Amino acid sequence: MESSWHENLPATRMKAIDELVRGQEIAKRLKLVMNRSTGADGYLSAGDLVMEIMNSFNSTLSILKRGEFDEFVSQIPANTQMGSPCWDGRKSEDSGESGRSTTATLKVKDRRGCYKRRKNSHSWMNEASALTDDGHAWRKYGQKLILNAKYPRSYFRCTHKFDQHCQATKQVQRVQEEPPLYRTTYHGHHTCKNLLKASHFVLDPIDQHHKDSSILLSFNNNKNNDENNTNHLTSKQDNLLFPSFQSIKQEPCKKEESNLIDMPISHDQTTHNNQAPSSDYLLSPEDHDHMSTFDHGDVISGVNSSCTTSSHSLDVDRIIGGSADFSSTLVEMKPNRQATVQKH
DNA sequence: GAAATTTGACCAGT
DNA sequence: ACTGGTCAAATTTC
Numbered sequence: 001m002e003s004s005w006h007e008n009l010p011a012t013r014m015k016a017i018d019e020l021v022r023g024q025e026i027a028k029r030l031k032l033v034m035n036r037s038t039g040a041d042g043y044l045s046a047g048d049l050v051m052e053i054m055n056s057f058n059s060t061l062s063i064l065k066r067g068e069f070d071e072f073v074s075q076i077p078a079n080t081q082m083g084s085p086c087w088d089g090r091k092s093e094d095s096g097e098s099g100r101s102t103t104a105t106l107k108v109k110d111r112r113g114c115y116k117r118r119k120n121s122h123s124w125m126n127e128a129s130a131l132t133d134d135g136h137a138w139r140k141y142g143q144k145l146i147l148n149a150k151y152p153r154s155y156f157r158c159t160h161k162f163d164q165h166c167q168a169t170k171q172v173q174r175v176q177e178e179p180p181l182y183r184t185t186y187h188g189h190h191t192c193k194n195l196l197k198a199s200h201f202v203l204d205p206i207d208q209h210h211k212d213s214s215i216l217l218s219f220n221n222n223k224n225n226d227e228n229n230t231n232h233l234t235s236k237q238d239n240l241l242f243p244s245f246q247s248i249k250q251e252p253c254k255k256e257e258s259n260l261i262d263m264p265i266s267h268d269q270t271t272h273n274n275q276a277p278s279s280d281y282l283l284s285p286e287d288h289d290h291m292s293t294f295d296h297g298d299v300i301s302g303v304n305s306s307c308t309t310s311s312h313s314l315d316v317d318r319i320i321g322g323s324a325d326f327s328s329t330l331v332e333m334k335p336n337r338q339a340t341v342q343k344h
Numbered sequence: 345g346a347a348a349t350t351t352g353a354c355c356a357g358t
Numbered sequence: 359a360c361t362g363g364t365c366a367a368a369t370t371t372c
Contacts, residue, residue: 140349142364155363159348171363 126184131172136190138170149173160192167191 126134137159146153151174158166167188175183 139347141366143350144362144364147361153362157364169363 123185123187126186127175128182128184129180131182131184134170134184134186136168136192146173149175150177151175158190158192164192 138156139159139161140154140156142155143152144155153171153173156170156172158164158168160166168190169187171185171187173183173185175181
């Protein structure tokens with residue numbers, strides 16, 4: 001599948017990719033060296049750094065290979081590159097849309113509506129039988145009843161949206177009652193530096209994955225297709241995930257888990273569908289390829305450390321396939337992590 | 345009191 | 359017009 005993306009890219013981008021691949025290889029070697037020479041404690045922080053580096057490479061490569069560079073750039077906060085009047089969701093004084101505001105609504109409009117709706121944004125999906133901790137701190141900003149969905153959808157943004165201009169968001173929706181099945185759809189890349197959580201973030205999914213509790217889907221949005229995807233997605237039980245979802249600011253997430261996402265919607269349109277929402281998401285042919293490699297790669301890339309939640313597996317496949325992959329390393333690190341995570 | 349969640353309203357895409 | 363995504367005041371929690 002790699003040949004396909006090669007063909008479509010301009011030479012300059014190809015060159016950039018080559019450079020990134022080279023850097024990626026170097027980081028990989030560094031990791032191996034560190035793995036041999038460093039003690040446990042030293043390794044953890046250094047390992048995190050290497051993870052950061054490699055995730056950064058992965059993310060960038062994914063973006064470039066998919067021809068999404070432009071979009072990626074557009075996600076960078078306004079103060080660094082874009083002129084969007086209110087990129088961070090806060091209203092700036094002179095945002096253009098007020099032009100069609102009436103005076104009566106001006107006050108409200110002054111506060112609201114200044115946001116760009118996500119279109120074709122980079123997104124991927126994770127399905128699990130429990131609400132999984134993806135290692136990031138999330139803040140809930142909305143909940144919505146979705147047509148033909150039995151349960152409401154919850155909307156989360158990165159806690160560091162404002163202090164670090166992190167653009168990542170996710171949506172969580174329970175899609176099935178028995179067995180419980182939650183679908184988490186991630187949008188955007190984390191640009192925050194939440195390093196502590198980052199290491200957890202990297203670790204958990206590996207573990208989860210090996211214990212087979214969740215499925216990560218990578219896709220480019222578009223909800224057209226159906227069928228089939230979900231057939232790949234049978235999710236299973238896992239007990240490990242329960243400490244989970246704590247990333248939504250510890251306790252509050254429990255609340256969400258218990259009364260928010262679990263709560264079925266009790267109105268008339270609940271009729272048909274526990275499964276239907278699954279069909280809202282589909283994989284592009286390319287992503288089907290990713291799917292086929294999920295078993296080892298995409299979990300890492302998808303959950304990918306603090307700052308790069310790009311999900312595309314090809315790079316990670318390469319990493320993991322090409323060297324003593326992270327898994328063993330991560331297993332070593334895990335005890336530390338658990339001590340940290342399971343505060344309650 | 346600060347931070348997080350809830351919830352109704354606003355807005356954009358279709 | 360409808361629906362989903364986001365905003366922000368009000369409320370709740372710590």
